[in-house]
Amino acid sequence: xxxxxxxxxxxxxxxxxxxxxxxxxxxxxxxxxxxxxxxxxxxxxxxxxxxxxxxxxxxxxxxxxxxxxxxxxxxxxxxxxxxxxxxxxxxxxxxxxxxxxxxxxxxxxxxxxxxxxxxxxxxxxxxxxxxxxxxxxxxxxxxxxxxxxxxxxxxxxxxxxxxxxxxxxxxxxxxxxxxxxxxxxxxxxxxxxxxxxxxxxxxxxxxxxxxxxxxxxx
Amino acid sequence: xxxxxxxxxxxxxxxxxxxxxxxxxxxxxxxxxxxxxxxxxxxxxxxxxxxxxxxxxxxxxxxxxxxxxxxxxxxxxxxxxxxxxxxxxxxxxxxxxxxxxxxxxxxxxxxxxxxxxxxxxxxxxxxxxxxxxxxxxxxxxxxxxxxxxxxxxxxxxxxxxxxxxxxxxxxxxxxxxxxxxxxxxxxxxxxxxxxxxxxxxxxxxxxxxxxxxxxxxxxxxxxxxxxxxxxxxxxxxxxxxxxxxx
Numbered sequence: 001x002x003x004x005x006x007x008x009x010x011x012x013x014x015x016x017x018x019x020x021x022x023x024x025x026x027x028x029x030x031x032x033x034x035x036x037x038x039x040x041x042x043x044x045x046x047x048x049x050x051x052x053x054x055x056x057x058x059x060x061x062x063x064x065x066x067x068x069x070x071x072x073x074x075x076x077x078x079x080x081x082x083x084x085x086x087x088x089x090x091x092x093x094x095x096x097x098x099x100x101x102x103x104x105x106x107x108x109x110x111x112x113x114x115x116x117x118x119x120x121x122x123x124x125x126x127x128x129x130x131x132x133x134x135x136x137x138x139x140x141x142x143x144x145x146x147x148x149x150x151x152x153x154x155x156x157x158x159x160x161x162x163x164x165x166x167x168x169x170x171x172x173x174x175x176x177x178x179x180x181x182x183x184x185x186x187x188x189x190x191x192x193x194x195x196x197x198x199x200x201x202x203x204x205x206x207x208x209x210x211x212x213x214x215x216x217x218x
Numbered sequence: 219x220x221x222x223x224x225x226x227x228x229x230x231x232x233x234x235x236x237x238x239x240x241x242x243x244x245x246x247x248x249x250x251x252x253x254x255x256x257x258x259x260x261x262x263x264x265x266x267x268x269x270x271x272x273x274x275x276x277x278x279x280x281x282x283x284x285x286x287x288x289x290x291x292x293x294x295x296x297x298x299x300x301x302x303x304x305x306x307x308x309x310x311x312x313x314x315x316x317x318x319x320x321x322x323x324x325x326x327x328x329x330x331x332x333x334x335x336x337x338x339x340x341x342x343x344x345x346x347x348x349x350x351x352x353x354x355x356x357x358x359x360x361x362x363x364x365x366x367x368x369x370x371x372x373x374x375x376x377x378x379x380x381x382x383x384x385x386x387x388x389x390x391x392x393x394x395x396x397x398x399x400x401x402x403x404x405x406x407x408x409x410x411x412x413x414x415x416x417x418x419x420x421x422x423x424x425x426x427x428x429x430x431x432x433x434x435x436x437x438x439x440x441x442x443x444x445x446x447x448x449x450x451x452x453x454x455x456x457x458x459x460x461x462x463x464x
Contacts, residue, residue, distance in 0.1 A: 144380065148360060148373045158359055162377065165352040165384070168345065204383065208376045215372045 001089040004080075008097040011070075019101040022063040026106055029055040030113050041118045048117035049127050049178040053171055055113075056106055056131055057138065058160075063102045064142040065159045067094055068150040068213070081217050087210040091147065095139050095206075103135050126181030130174040133191050136198035140205035141166045147209035150216045170197055224303055226443045233440045240433035247429060251422035260415045271329040273419050277427040278322035282350060283385055285315025285431065289357075290382050293375035302446070303439065305371045308378070309361055310438035314431055316354040323347060342391035343399040346384060353381040 012018060033051040037043050071077050080090060107128060114124030145162040149155040177190025223229050255273035262269035289311040296304035326344070327337050338344065360377055364370035392399050412420060 148377060149363070152363060155363075158356075158363060161352065161356045161359060165349045165356065166380070168349050169387075172345070200383065204380055208380050212373055212376050215369055215376075218369070 001093050004085075004090065004093040005096055008093060009100065012097065012101045018063060019105055022059040022102050023105050023109065025062055026055045026059045026109070026113075029058060030116060034116060044117045045119050045123070048114060048119045048123065049130070049175055051117065052110060052113055052127050053131070053174060056103075057167060057171070059106065060098075060102060060138055060142050061145075061159050061163065062156070064098060064139075064146045065149075065156055067098060067143070067146050072151050072216075077213075077217055081214070087214040087217070088206065091143060091206055091209045091213060095143050098139050098143065099135060103131075103139065107131055107135075122182060123178070126178045126186070129181070129186050130178050130191065130194065133177070133194040134170050134174045134198060137170045137194075137201035138167065140198075140201040140209075141170075144205040144209045144212070147212040147216070150213060166201070170194065170201075173197060224301055226303060229303060230440060230443060233436050237433060237436045237440070240429050240436065244426060244429040244433055247422055247426035251419055251426045254419035254422055259419045262416070265333060268329065268332040269416070271325055271332070272416075273423045275322060275325040275329055276420065277424045278318050278325060279347070280424060281427045281431055282315055282319040282322050282347070283388060284428075285311045285318060286350065286353075286378075286381070286385055288435075289315060290378050293378040296371050297375040297379075300368070300371075303443075305367075306439045306442040307435065308371075308374065309358070310435045310442070312354055312357050312361075313438065314434050316351070316358065318427070318431075319347065319351045319354060323351060339399075341399060342395035343388065346388045346391050349384055350388060353384060357381070 030051055033047075033055070034044055037047060068077075077090070081087070110128045110131065111121075111124050114121070114127065119127075141163040142159075144166075145159050148162060149158055152158075173190050173193040175190075177188055177194055180188045180190055223232055251273070255270055259270070261267045265272075289308050292304045292308035292311060295301060296308055323344075326347075330339065331337050357374055357377055360374045361370050364373065
């Protein structure tokens, strides 16, 4: 599995279009959001958490949409399954790659986005923490939709439609956690629920995504 | 019983008897239930006449969840034994469930307007039912997306299993988050429950929705079997075309 992971990471390193595209989309989304809010400092600070969360979700969807495509087109998956590698380990290695190459850059630029949205440093830290706690759930549901849609064309809309119902509780608890971060600190009920959702999402989505992928290889 | 009905021919034979029976039961309970709900039953102390919305709203909500449970069971059968009829059943339950969920949301919204003076509130119960609505739509879209129906059935079944976590959330949302939506009245056995005057039309309407569900799903599965048969004979005809020399 580590060999697969390093191969995926090397591919991303040599062809940085993928993760750059998601980062640029994130930046564009936030700028459009700020412009749509008329650029008023108070309103921007109020809505920073919502904007950053939506931006994160949509850029995740966009980059996960074709995370399996290259491997399917080149026949890499057939080779892997012929050599007896479990679909489960493919999925887990893709999830780790996704976290390192897509979510980690976004996490790093969140403080910058906080400056753009005129938030306090503490609030930016809360938003970052919420994205970090929600990350397993986000990635698990994105990989599930990507695996269900593997090999299909024009799946952008379906990708969003499939994962959004499951992401709804993630957004709700993340935003309530961010709201109470300032008073209660990072171990508040919102973040606790977020961690719980992340664990549930991982346990449900990884086997389902692996099953979908092996269905595709049948 | 499932394995007996798993044969399409036997199912069609069963449907010929069962479908009109369920239709008749549906019509009888509809007449009785509507008469009870709209005319014979008393108005409520708190809700006044608006309590009558309950007789269409609560059964719709209960059917929305029941359809999803039926859908998951059918998906499980389809996933394990790869049976065609289970696929047809799952898709039929999803279509019916989508309509019931929509009905539940609409009637709930109307009731909310009279009882809480708002059409919509983002509380736990309403949000989770809305999520159920989107899950149904996504499930049906997964079916229509793939050319290979055998694979589409497996993808859809996997999606249905994951979506099952939403059902307990809907059920317990009123206990977990106290909000505008009232708590469980019917399944709360220690509580006061419904009075007999409200209980009779309520049970009639629940039975009525259930019969409608049975009738619609049998009809839908019947249509699917017949259209599959027609497709097959169409393909057979095509293969019979002979190329003759001039």
